[in-house]
Amino acid sequence: MKKKLLYILTIIASLGFVSCDNYLDTTPDNRTVLDSEEKVKELLTAAYTEATYGMFCFSMSDNADDKGSGHFTQINNQQGYFWEEFTDNGQDSPAYYWDGCYNAISHANQALEFVEKQRIGGEVPAEYLPYYGEALVIRAYCHFMLVNLWGKPYTPATAESDLGVPYVTEVENVVFKDYKRETVAKVYELIEKDLEEGIQYVADEVYEVPKYHFNRAAANTFASRFYLYKGEWQKVVDYSTAALGSNPSTYLRDLSGKYADMGLNEQVAEYSKATEPANFMLTSNVTYWFHYFQATLQYAYTPYIKANLFSNNFLIESEWDWSQPTASFGEGDDLIVKWGFFFKRIDVNSDIGYYYAMTPKIVAEEALFNRIEANVMLKRYTEVEEDLNLYFEKRIKWYSDTHKVTEEKINGAYLNDSHADSPLAPWYGFEEEKQRTYMNCVLDTRRREFYYNGLRWFDIRRFSLKVEHKVKNGTPIVLEADDARKVLQIPIPAQQYGLQPNAR
Structure with missing residues (x-):
């Protein structure tokens, strides 16, 4: 893939991007020669895409707000905020993520093809099973992300006719290959097949740093997400519990304890460490979606978001009670502190290179919230309150019994959609x-x-929520619950290869 090079001293310059190769453009013979277990293991490290959906998904959601002129503009942030068709194909764009996912799938398929040839008596040899399982889970995850961005949300009544994405299961052995869009139902069927087959073989022991791979906790959390979208509630509970174990509290990010004793730089560093228990899976992403740009972009965190989201919590009396550190890069450029970045030079004597972020892609909190959602649907309200209390204990300063979640408190804030x-x-x-x-x-x-x-x-799509974006000195714009723009347009290069575009 081609990546944009930036001079360190020109970080605030206008961002132009170089496109990523389309997944159909890669010469099929330009591959690693696989001849051993170690080579398969090495190949799968490239099956975790460096592309990320964070910026454009954030920008389209109700988490973004308009600061007004005088702040940094970036095309994917701006076009996402106004729900326009994305025209960029560089990093942090939908097209870049599309390409990244299909490139990851290509690596997974190459590994799977080799492993299939090693079968003895129809069985995969034991030494290859962990990589066989990992490759299947990667393939399932990438297709899951693709269909939930470029297809309609899963709905049983229409999934058999709703257009999904191509589900690629074979190694590309020709330069140009015809692909078709499967239905959403078919994509989900194939995801489930890959996931259920692969997850049983995922093994943490074969990697030096399991959190850079689909380890057991990450795979189980992904499975809980998949079944959450399908509405199979007991499976959500089972997979989430498998990820969290018998004491979920030990895995939750301790913002009200350990992090509260750290300086901001320490918190940023700790957030993306493999030693942080909450981080089930980390990926290295070529991106501008890290703290500096999260703070300085025009369509981002504002005093309005702070007042209506972070300062307004049904369990606390003051914003100072909420353990979510904030920082500032200048007037009006505030942010919620999460992950930072690192800069990779093209060589030791160069001042140019790539910005990377080590992003927590799957975390313990997701497993917990997936279980909470499922238990709501199963009407297990006591379990819901217990898990919410585990969470808030790690998020509220000086947490005590007075903060405990109760039905009365929930009703006071959320009955009759009063808070939605x-x-x-x-x-x-x-x-x-x-x-x-x-x-x-x-x-x-x-x-x-x-x-x-x-x-x-993804929650906005799942729950058919309307989104309103404020426009500084203008009229607010609205994305209605059933707006077709909630489904991203198929990238132009893929359309040129014959993939049917989404309706507009």
């Missing part, structure tokens, strides 16, 4: 009002937790 931007309308509906009330609480809390991560966009 628009009524929740998931495909599976609610059997009783109590489910809706509790789910409002869960989604509101989840939104805070995954600020900047991009996951809010």
Whole structure:
């Protein structure tokens, strides 16, 4: 892939991007020769895409707000905020992520093809099983992300006809190959097949740093996400519990304890460490989506977001009680502190290179929130409150029994959609009002937790939420619940290869 080179001293310059190669453009013979277990292991390290969805998903969601002129503009941030068609194909763009996912799938398929040839008596040799499992889970995950950006949200009533994405299971052995878009139902069927087959063989022991791979906790959390979208609640609970173990609290990011004793630079460094228990899987991403740009972009965190999201919590009396560190890069350029970046020079004597972020892609908090959601739908409200209390204990300063979640407190803040931007309308509906009330609480809390991560966009799609974006000195713009723009347009190069575009 080609990446944009930046001079260190021109960080604030206008960002131009170089496109990533389309996944159909790669010469099929330009591959690593596989002849050993170690080569397969090495190949799979390249099956974790350096592309990331964080910036454009954040920009499209209700987590972004307009600061007005005088702040840094970036094309994907701007076009995402206005729900325009994305025209860039460089890093942090949808096209770049599309390419990155299919390139990752290509690496996974190459590994799988080799492993299949090693079968003895129809069985995969034991030494290859961990890599066989990992490759299948990677393939499932990448297709899952693709279909949930370029296809409609999974809805059983329409999934058999809704267009999804191509599900690629073979190594490309020709330069040009015809692909077709499977239906959303078919993509989900194939994801489930790969996931269920692969997850049983995932093994932490074969890697020096398991958190740079789909380890057991990460794979189980991904499985819980998959079944959450499908509405299979007990499976969500089972996979989340497998990821979290018998004492979930030990895995949650301790913002009110350990992090509270650190300086900001220490917190940024700690956030992306493999030794942080909350980080189930980390990926190295070529991106500008790290703290400096999260603070300085025009469409980002504002006093309005602070007041209505982080200073407004049904369990606390003051914003100072919430353990979420903030920082500033200048007037109006504030941010919620999460991950930072590192700079990779093209050689030791050069001042040019690439910006990377070590991004927590799958975390313990997601497993917990997936379980909480599922238990809401199973009407296990006691378990919901218990898990929420585990979470808030790590997020509220000086947490005590007075902060404990109760039905009365949830009703006071969330009954009758009083705290929602628009009524929740998931495909599976609610059997009783109590489910809706509790789910409002869960989604509101989840939104805070995954600020900047991009996951809010997927929640907006799942629950058919309306989004309003303010325009400084202008009229607010609205993305309606059923707006076609919630489904990204198929990248132009892929359309040129014959893939049907999405309706507009």
